[in-house]
Amino acid sequence: MFGIYIHIPFCRTACHYCDFHFSTNTQTMEAMEAAVVKELELRIAAEKPDLRQLQSIYFGGGTPSLFTLSGLRALLGRLLPQAPNCREVTLEANPEDVTSDRLKAWLEMGINRLSIGLQSFDQNRLDWMNRQHSAEDAAAAVHLAAEAGFTHISADLIYGLPNRTLSFEDELKQFVALPVDHLSAYILTVEDRTVLGRRVEQGAQAVPEDDAVEAEYRRLCEAMAEAGFEHYEVSNWAKPGGHAVHNQHYWSGLPYWGIGPGAHGFDGARRYANVANNPKYIRALADASNAADVPSVAEALTPTDRYNESLMTGLRTAQGIALTDLENRFGLRPDATEPEAWRRFLNQGILKETGSGVYRIVEPHWVMADAIAAELFVA
Numbered sequence: 087m088f089g090i091y092i093h094i095p096f097c098r099t100a101c102h103y104c105d106f107h108f109s110t111n112t113q114t115m116e117a118m119e120a121a122v123v124k125e126l127e128l129r130i131a132a133e134k135p136d137l138r139q140l141q142s143i144y145f146g147g148g149t150p151s152l153f154t155l156s157g158l159r160a161l162l163g164r165l166l167p168q169a170p171n172c173r174e175v176t177l178e179a180n181p182e183d184v185t186s187d188r189l190k191a192w193l194e195m196g197i198n199r200l201s202i203g204l205q206s207f208d209q210n211r212l213d214w215m216n217r218q219h220s221a222e223d224a225a226a227a228v229h230l231a232a233e234a235g236f237t238h239i240s241a242d243l244i245y246g247l248p249n250r251t252l253s254f255e256d257e258l259k260q261f262v263a264l265p266v267d268h269l270s271a272y273i274l275t276v277e278d279r280t281v282l283g284r285r286v287e288q289g290a291q292a293v294p295e296d297d298a299v300e301a302e303y304r305r306l307c308e309a310m311a312e313a314g315f316e317h318y319e320v321s322n323w324a325k326p327g328g329h330a331v332h333n334q335h336y337w338s339g340l341p342y343w344g345i346g347p348g349a350h351g352f353d354g355a356r357r358y359a360n361v362a363n364n365p366k367y368i369r370a371l372a373d374a375s376n377a378a379d380v381p382s383v384a385e386a387l388t389p390t391d392r393y394n395e396s397l398m399t400g401l402r403t404a405q406g407i408a409l410t411d412l413e414n415r416f417g418l419r420p421d422a423t424e425p426e427a428w429r430r431f432l433n434q435g436i437l438k439e440t441g442s443g444v445y446r447i448v449e450p451h452w453v454m455a456d457a458i459a460a461e462l463f464v465a
């Protein structure tokens with residue numbers, strides 16, 4: 087089984103917190119369409135995949151809802167007719183791009199899941215983030231998508247925002263009233279090369295204290311449980327049947343292709359990242375005659391890297407980690423390699439056994455999952 091991630095590197099404007107790869111220069115959209123379609127062809131020619139093993143396709147960005155319909159159609163038209171087991175085709179969409187015509191076209195070409203970037207219902211916070219949609223636009227986009235026939239709709243929210251003018255409680259009420267079956271909620275992180283990063287560095291912007299952010303996370307967990315969502319990963323909640331196939335694919339350590347500038351891929355042993363520069367990517371693809379000409383850097387993962395990654399991804403999920411599975415795959419298990427930290431986490435009620443030899447982090451502590459996993463890493 088494998089998945090395909092396709093990066094669409096354009097946005098209308100730059101959100102002040104975002105350090106993903108994107109450009110606001112959309113003049114090269116058509117050249118990008120040709121380049122991305124060509125990369126897919128070159129990878130198919132080089133790897134001759136059995137497309138019956140393709141399980142999910144994910145258009146991320148950037149803003150995939152800005153991309154040409156002809157580009158999306160060409161990519162999906164190349165893949166889906168030979169991929170009868172592809173269960174999920176997700177497109178990330180910003181509310182301002184969601185129109186009846188686009189929804190109809192996306193459905194017709196095989197997109198069956200939308201991930202809509204709502205981010206917040208607090209209009210002041212949306213303005214502060216430099217989002218291009220209003221709180222009303224966001225709710226209207228979700229309703230329009232549901233009316234058009236999308237049964238799988240995910241929403242993105244950001245919490246831990248400073249200077250709220252709408253309480254988190256009111257935001258949650260508005261969210262659970264929407265016809266969505268999935269939520270991805272992320273803590274606002276301050277990245278260096280962003281407007282927010284510069285403001286924080288200059289002392290012009292304060293960010294909330296950790297305690298306040300953790301309190302919002304705990305309230306989010308409670309509210310989602312009350313609304314019938316299963317908390318299946320640190321940042322992800324789903325109603326029955328709404329679990330994201332593509333995300334679970336990443337967390338299971340299965341291979342996936344990364345197509346497009348700035349896209350990351352994994353072939354089972356190696357991670358690679360395509361050049362995160364639109365003009366360089368377009369120029370290289372214009373001259374490319376095989377997949378090796380796609381500009382990218384690769385990193386081979388050692389068994390220790392793989393073990394640490396499995397530990398991290400396992401501890402971030404409700405499934406947790408199975409000690410015998412880790413031992414069989416890597417010859418390592420955290421209770422043996424880091425016995426002191428392991429015992430401490432158990433004694434403090436941070437880790438609990440959920441089945442024979444299967445352990446997971448207790449929900450309120452999930453917000454610290456990365457730090458907990460890091461203490462158990464092998465050097």
Ligand code: SF4
Pocket residue numbers: 096097098099100101104105106108147148149180203
């Ligand atoms: S958050 Fe999304 S829409 Fe905003 S700049 Fe980043 S990729 Fe673009």
